[in-house]
Amino acid sequence: MISGLPVLRIAFVMLHTSPLDVPGTKDAGGMNVAVRAQAEALADAGHEVRILTRRADPEVPARVETRANLTVVHLDAGPARLLAKGDHEAVMDDFGRALAAELAEHPADLLHAEHWFSGIAALPVARATGIPLVQSYHSIAAPHESPLGDGERAESPGREAGEQRLAREADLLLAVSEAERRTIERRLGGDPERIAVVPLGVDTERFHPCETAECAEQRDWIERGGRPEVIVVGRLHPLKGFDLAVAAISLIAAERRPVLRIVGAPPPDGDDYARALHAAVVDAGMVSTTAFDGALRRTELAERIRQADLMLVPSHTETFGLVALEAAASGVPVIAREVGGLREAVRDGVTGVLLPDGASAEAWADEIEVLLRDRVRLERMGEEARRFALAHGWDRSAEHLLAAYRTLLDRTNCP
Structure with a gap:
C-alpha cells in the first residue's frame, strides 16, 4: 500500500471529457492522461477507484472496469452525444444530481474534481454528503482581453466565477506545478494553506529512448x-x-x-x-x-x-x-x-x-x-x-497525491 494508507474509496469526477477518450481528440488532452494514470496507480496500490464522467455516447456501457479496482462510470446528464466544451455548463446541475444518486448507492471517502465543470457540479453533493472535495483545475481561465500567455479563455460564462468559488470552498486545491500554485493564489485568491502541489508523472516504460x-x-x-x-x-x-x-x-x-x-x-x-x-x-x-x-x-x-x-x-x-x-x-x-x-x-x-x-x-x-x-x-x-x-514516474505522483489526500482526511476527521 502506497504510503501505508488504508484502502480508500476515491471518486474522480470528470464531467466534460472521458478518460477513455484518445488524448488529442475531442477535448481530451493532458488532463485525461494524468487522471487515468493516477487512477491506475492508486488502483494498483489496492484503493477502490472510480472515474465518474458524462455519457457522451448512447452505446457506451454504464460501467467499464478498465483494470482491478478501477471503474469508469458514465452518468446521464444532458444529451448522450458529444458536446462543445462550453455547452457543458448547461448540464452541470443534471450531472450533480446523477452524481448524488451514484454516491448514494456507491459511497466514496473523497471526491476529486477535475476542471471547474466537475468541481461546481460536485460541490453541492460534497456539502450535502459531508464528503471532502479535492479540486484540480488543469487550466485556469484568463480574462478575454488578456494575452494567450495568461491562460485559455473561459469557454462558458460561469467559468471565472466558478473557479474563484472553488478556490474559496473546495476542501483542498491541487496544483501540478509551482507555477499553477502561484496562479491559484494570485488570480483566484486560493488560501495557501489549502493548496498542495502534486507533480505529474510519465510512463517511462511506454515512453523510452529509441533502440530499435x-x-x-x-x-x-x-x-x-x-x-x-x-x-x-x-x-x-x-x-x-x-x-x-x-x-x-x-x-x-x-x-x-x-x-x-x-x-x-x-x-x-x-x-x-x-x-x-x-x-x-x-x-x-x-x-x-x-x-x-x-x-x-x-x-x-x-x-x-x-x-x-x-x-x-x-x-x-x-x-x-x-x-x-x-x-x-x-x-x-x-x-x-x-x-x-x-x-x-x-x-x-x-x-x-x-x-x-x-x-x-x-x-x-x-x-x-x-x-x-x-x-x-x-x-x-x-x-x-x-x-x-x-525520477518522475506515475507511482511517485500517486504517492504525492495520497499524501495530500491523507492530510485532508486527517484535517476533516474522515477515515
Whole structure:
C-alpha cells in the first residue's frame, strides 16, 4: 500500500471529457492522461477507484472496469452525444444530481474534481454528503482581453466565477506545478494553506529512448544527409501555438528544413485553427515535409516521439507540460516557450532549451537549426532528459497525491 494508507474509496469526477477518450481528440488532452494514470496507480496500490464522467455516447456501457479496482462510470446528464466544451455548463446541475444518486448507492471517502465543470457540479453533493472535495483545475481561465500567455479563455460564462468559488470552498486545491500554485493564489485568491502541489508523472516504460532497428535506420538516414524530424503534440488549438512551430520551420532554408510532424486533432469547436495550420503549411511550401498525423493512441504516440530528433512545445501557457516530460522519457530534447509549468518540465540547457515568451519565429528557427546541427549536444541532452524523467514516474505522483489526500482526511476527521 502506497504510503501505508488504508484502502480508500476515491471518486474522480470528470464531467466534460472521458478518460477513455484518445488524448488529442475531442477535448481530451493532458488532463485525461494524468487522471487515468493516477487512477491506475492508486488502483494498483489496492484503493477502490472510480472515474465518474458524462455519457457522451448512447452505446457506451454504464460501467467499464478498465483494470482491478478501477471503474469508469458514465452518468446521464444532458444529451448522450458529444458536446462543445462550453455547452457543458448547461448540464452541470443534471450531472450533480446523477452524481448524488451514484454516491448514494456507491459511497466514496473523497471526491476529486477535475476542471471547474466537475468541481461546481460536485460541490453541492460534497456539502450535502459531508464528503471532502479535492479540486484540480488543469487550466485556469484568463480574462478575454488578456494575452494567450495568461491562460485559455473561459469557454462558458460561469467559468471565472466558478473557479474563484472553488478556490474559496473546495476542501483542498491541487496544483501540478509551482507555477499553477502561484496562479491559484494570485488570480483566484486560493488560501495557501489549502493548496498542495502534486507533480505529474510519465510512463517511462511506454515512453523510452529509441533502440530499435527502425531507429538505427533513421540515424543512418540522418548521417547520410537525410532530413531530421521535429515533432509537436497536442490538441490543434490556438493555445498550443502550433502556428509558431510552422512559422519557425518555414524560415529554415528548404535544403536544410527538417520534417515537421504534427500530432493531434482539433477539439469539437476548433476546425478553424486546424484549417489555418494546413493553409500555413501550403503557403510556406512545406506540404512535402510536413505530416499531420491526427490523434494517436498512446503506444503509437510513444513510437512517434522517440523516432523524432526534437520536440517543440510552443504553448502560450501550460500548467505543467506533460508532453515535454514524455519527450524527456523518450530521450528527445525539447525546445519550449518559457512559460508556466514548462519551466519545471524542461531543464534549460540540460534536457532542452527554454525560449523567452515573445521570442520570434526567427529565434525559434535559429535554435532549432543550432540543436539539429550539433548531434553530440542533442544526444547528451537526450540522455539527461531520460535521467530526469526516470525520477518522475506515475507511482511517485500517486504517492504525492495520497499524501495530500491523507492530510485532508486527517484535517476533516474522515477515515
